Amino acid sequence: MTNPVQATDGGISAAPLRVPGGGDAPRRGEPVTVGVPWPRGVLRDSAALNLIIGGARAVPVQSRVLDRWSDGSVRWALVDWLADSGADYLLKIGDTPGRAPADTPRAAIRETGKVIEIDTGAALFTINSTSNPNQTPFPFADAKVHGRQAINPARSTLMIEDDAGHVYHPAIDRVVIEDRGPVRVSVRMWGRLASPDAKPTCDLTARVECFAGSTTVRLTLTLTNPRAAGHPDGKWDLGNEGSIYLRRAALSIAMPVETASSPDDAAIRYSCEPGAPLTTAAGDRVEVYQDSSGGENWKSSNHLNRKQEVPLGFQGYRLVVAKAGAGAGNETRGRRATPIVLLQHGERALGAATQYFWQNFPKAIEAASDVLTVGLFPRQSADVHEIQGGERKTHTLHLAYGPDTVTDTPLDWARSPLVPAVDPAWASQAQAAPYLLPRAEDPNADYLALIDAAVEGPDTFERKREVIDEYGWRHFGDIYGDHEAVFDKGERPLVSHYNNQYDAVRGLATQFLRSADPRWFHAMNELASHVADIDLYHTDADKSAYNHGLFWHTCHYIDADTGTHRSYPGRKKVPGGGPSGGHLYTTGFMLHHLVTGDPLSREAAIGLAQYVIDADDGSKTIFRFLDRGDTGHITLSGYGNFHGPGRAAANALNALTDGHRLTGERRFLDKAEQIIRRAVHPTDDPDRMNLLKAEDHWFYTMFLQSLGKYLDHKAELGELDMMYAYGRAVLVHYANWMAAKEYPYLDKPKELEYPTETWAAQDMRKSEVFRLASRHVDDAQRTKLLERAEFFFRYSVRTLASMPTRTLCRPVVLLLSYGNAQGYFQKRAVPPAPAPVGTFDFGTPTRFVPQKDRAKSKLKRLIVMSGLLFVAIAAAVVFLLVVRP
Numbered sequence: 001m002t003n004p005v006q007a008t009d010g011g012i013s014a015a016p017l018r019v020p021g022g023g024d025a026p027r028r029g030e031p032v033t034v035g036v037p038w039p040r041g042v043l044r045d046s047a048a049l050n051l052i053i054g055g056a057r058a059v060p061v062q063s064r065v066l067d068r069w070s071d072g073s074v075r076w077a078l079v080d081w082l083a084d085s086g087a088d089y090l091l092k093i094g095d096t097p098g099r100a101p102a103d104t105p106r107a108a109i110r111e112t113g114k115v116i117e118i119d120t121g122a123a124l125f126t127i128n129s130t131s132n133p134n135q136t137p138f139p140f141a142d143a144k145v146h147g148r149q150a151i152n153p154a155r156s157t158l159m160i161e162d163d164a165g166h167v168y169h170p171a172i173d174r175v176v177i178e179d180r181g182p183v184r185v186s187v188r189m190w191g192r193l194a195s196p197d198a199k200p201t202c203d204l205t206a207r208v209e210c211f212a213g214s215t216t217v218r219l220t221l222t223l224t225n226p227r228a229a230g231h232p233d234g235k236w237d238l239g240n241e242g243s244i245y246l247r248r249a250a251l252s253i254a255m256p257v258e259t260a261s262s263p264d265d266a267a268i269r270y271s272c273e274p275g276a277p278l279t280t281a282a283g284d285r286v287e288v289y290q291d292s293s294g295g296e297n298w299k300s301s302n303h304l305n306r307k308q309e310v311p312l313g314f315q316g317y318r319l320v321v322a323k324a325g326a327g328a329g330n331e332t333r334g335r336r337a338t339p340i341v342l343l344q345h346g347e348r349a350l351g352a353a354t355q356y357f358w359q360n361f362p363k364a365i366e367a368a369s370d371v372l373t374v375g376l377f378p379r380q381s382a383d384v385h386e387i388q389g390g391e392r393k394t395h396t397l398h399l400a401y402g403p404d405t406v407t408d409t410p411l412d413w414a415r416s417p418l419v420p421a422v423d424p425a426w427a428s429q430a431q432a433a434p435y436l437l438p439r440a441e442d443p444n445a446d447y448l449a450l451i452d453a454a455v456e457g458p459d460t461f462e463r464k465r466e467v468i469d470e471y472g473w474r475h476f477g478d479i480y481g482d483h484e485a486v487f488d489k490g491e492r493p494l495v496s497h498y499n500n501q502y503d504a505v506r507g508l509a510t511q512f513l514r515s516a517d518p519r520w521f522h523a524m525n526e527l528a529s530h531v532a533d534i535d536l537y538h539t540d541a542d543k544s545a546y547n548h549g550l551f552w553h554t555c556h557y558i559d560a561d562t563g564t565h566r567s568y569p570g571r572k573k574v575p576g577g578g579p580s581g582g583h584l585y586t587t588g589f590m591l592h593h594l595v596t597g598d599p600l601s602r603e604a605a606i607g608l609a610q611y612v613i614d615a616d617d618g619s620k621t622i623f624r625f626l627d628r629g630d631t632g633h634i635t636l637s638g639y640g641n642f643h644g645p646g647r648a649a650a651n652a653l654n655a656l657t658d659g660h661r662l663t664g665e666r667r668f669l670d671k672a673e674q675i676i677r678r679a680v681h682p683t684d685d686p687d688r689m690n691l692l693k694a695e696d697h698w699f700y701t702m703f704l705q706s707l708g709k710y711l712d713h714k715a716e717l718g719e720l721d722m723m724y725a726y727g728r729a730v731l732v733h734y735a736n737w738m739a740a741k742e743y744p745y746l747d748k749p750k751e752l753e754y755p756t757e758t759w760a761a762q763d764m765r766k767s768e769v770f771r772l773a774s775r776h777v778d779d780a781q782r783t784k785l786l787e788r789a790e791f792f793f794r795y796s797v798r799t800l801a802s803m804p805t806r807t808l809c810r811p812v813v814l815l816l817s818y819g820n821a822q823g824y825f826q827k828r829a830v831p832p833a834p835a836p837v838g839t840f841d842f843g844t845p846t847r848f849v850p851q852k853d854r855a856k857s858k859l860k861r862l863i864v865m866s867g868l869l870f871v872a873i874a875a876a877v878v879f880l881l882v883v884r885p
Helices: 257-261 424-430 445-454 461-468 504-515 518-535 587-596 599-615 647-663 666-679 700-717 722-741 757-774 779-801 809-817 820-827 851-883
Strands: 012-018 030-037 049-053 057-059 062-068 074-083 088-093 108-112 115-119 123-128 142-145 157-162 167-180 184-195 198-211 216-224 244-254 266-271 285-290 317-322 330-334 340-345 348-353 363-367 371-377 385-387 392-400
Touching: 012 030, 012 424, 030 424, 030 587, 049 074, 062 587, 074 088, 108 167, 108 184, 115 184, 123 198, 157 198, 167 198, 198 244, 216 244, 266 285, 340 363, 340 371, 348 371, 371 392, 392 518, 424 504, 445 504, 445 779, 445 809, 461 809, 504 518, 504 587, 504 809, 518 587, 518 599, 587 599, 587 647, 599 647, 599 666, 647 666, 647 700, 666 700, 666 722, 700 722, 700 757, 722 757, 722 779, 757 779, 757 809, 757 820, 779 809, 779 820
Parallel strands: none
Antiparallel strands: 012 088, 030 074, 049 057, 049 088, 062 074, 108 115, 115 123, 123 142, 157 167, 157 244, 167 184, 184 198, 198 216, 216 392, 244 371, 244 385, 266 340, 285 317, 285 363, 317 330, 340 348, 348 392, 363 371
16 A cells, blocks of 8 residues: 655645455446545545546545544545455545546436435436335335336335234335435435234334446345343343244345246346356246355354254255246255345346355345345244344345446355455544554564454454354354353353453454454454344333343353343343443444444444433433432442442443544533543542452453543543543542552462453553553653553563463453554654643542432431321320320
């Protein structure tokens, strides 16, 4: 990659972008999208961006702002273009748009009443903004390719069938135009799957993306069960109340009616695996069905259903090619399918492909003489498909309504879309992700070797999946928590789901920005999608302490069993519980959104910030009749009713800071500052709080990390006010105490229940705290704090490098997110943070009392008062009846 282009005034004027090669499938004009960071003050209007290929030719580009600096300049812009594989591009700021050839196709959108028309230059798609459940055409009311009818709307729809035989179709409530072209048009739809004969079964969100000059559409479908899940005694299992059971969910696209009169013109072509050529079927029906992962552990107990059975029938996929009336047809088997299926009638064509077909089993694609069907939850499965209360699944498909020319094999590109990347030197210069240093400049080779275990060598995150077969629509994307299985002596591998502990998504996103290596992107993207769908609790129908929270990882050293990704399986000896502030991570979602533009990740980050507010809202609990103040659910950490600097308060503060950055809504920042005042004070005595007792209070460092991030955010906003001064005083106070008292955890192994490699990785947090605090002190203190930062960084890396368990999931994740800033502080001149404006009296610390305790106290007083009142009334009655006859 080239270096960022320097303007004549010394500032940066252009960002280099790189598109990787297409491997065995070179690409021509593949639609790509990437978030591009910008330095503060450089870009005011994203419409001023031009895209150049090969240093000369202008390429059509569109952009919109995802995030702004506090001065109004662009911090992140989402950029779309039609890319050629292996090409270098330059995104420049100009006064006028670059001139693309006059015949360049452009996408446009028109809205007339309740009808939306999308014109790509090759196809015209029509969307109705209202619908009813009577087999409404979906996603398009109509589609034409080069003026010719492309579909039969009456037979092109989404349908689901439940286990009782009720059939449901989309009923759309709201339609929003998200992007308006000229390269990409996107429309989002919200509604439900409804039936005239039954109550709506699940919510539906759809995103339709159309591209200039193309007949191919990217369709993203999210099916959500909005019911609350049953969780008796805090145990969350398959089969509990609130689940819905689907016999099938399928999207069908039918050829226009006139093709039915010429069945002999029909041809079905298919390719089951990447690299396999397109084959013309010797029949008029083709089915590709993936029943299991196809891996060696395909029948893993990871796939237990509500009946304690693994309902998988065979290893891998089957291909069936049949002729009408000729029986079952010819069946062949394979391991892992990523199929393309094309249906052609003369000049008309329909096609379907999806990137993660086998990984999200069970899946199916079927083609008959005039209809193409994608089985999202396919009918061929031996068991019904259970979607737990508050669970959802997102399916992404590429559908061709006519010729597809990006790759020589139509839709081959959709199996593995290109991953465009920003030059890491540019990302570092922008500092839109703070303290980011290009990997190529990082002098800490030993640190890089440790984190590279995630994507290189014999124990990568991808290889870990094979141990427990972490595949299937509910599991794919998650990381196997193999650190939990170290002490397990069972005959089969212990199943443990990581559920984004310590924000693995953030760490993976950071490494992608530092390196532009697509391996980091894929790991980030797959995990973010999984967590947003499965690990978040998508309901309003449970208690506020749970609604829209994030489920913990599987309980320590316990098999997940039928508890799946919900932490607490009923058949195991676990205490029970649910989502809480102790496991709440937003920054990975925020970065994923900024890098990809994915709206689901933005909504996830904001939703978790809102969860903090709602879970702490006393008006939403059963105690509201006695006390309507803050619950304290969101700051309770560890043992002993601790609401000080702990993991829950840390996560809440971080989430609220991210929520404010993404929305600009003041309520998030106000709540963040309330959390700070509740948890810490500049005159705290850490010794008295017993913070050196690692098993109980190691997580105070998490809070100080979040506090440092909050201070950076406030400084960027220019809010150098009382709360900035308060937070700064706390951070420096604790950092100075740490410099005098803290030691590596493993120096005192007898104080640890399990003195494992994780403790050495957690020491990296101390290094981060010292670096953050060093920006808020004078030169002498700064030198001292940076020395301690260096010490703990070196200790953590050196100790882990000597341990055979260094490649286990948890220590690698910790280092992915924490440790990157070391190189930045080594290679860059990091300026001190601004000082507060004014002097402030911080008052004296007050102890927070949670709502439950306040309510109990009030109830006791009421009981006492009621008793006294009863005694007084009884005495009065006695006096009136006896003493004064």
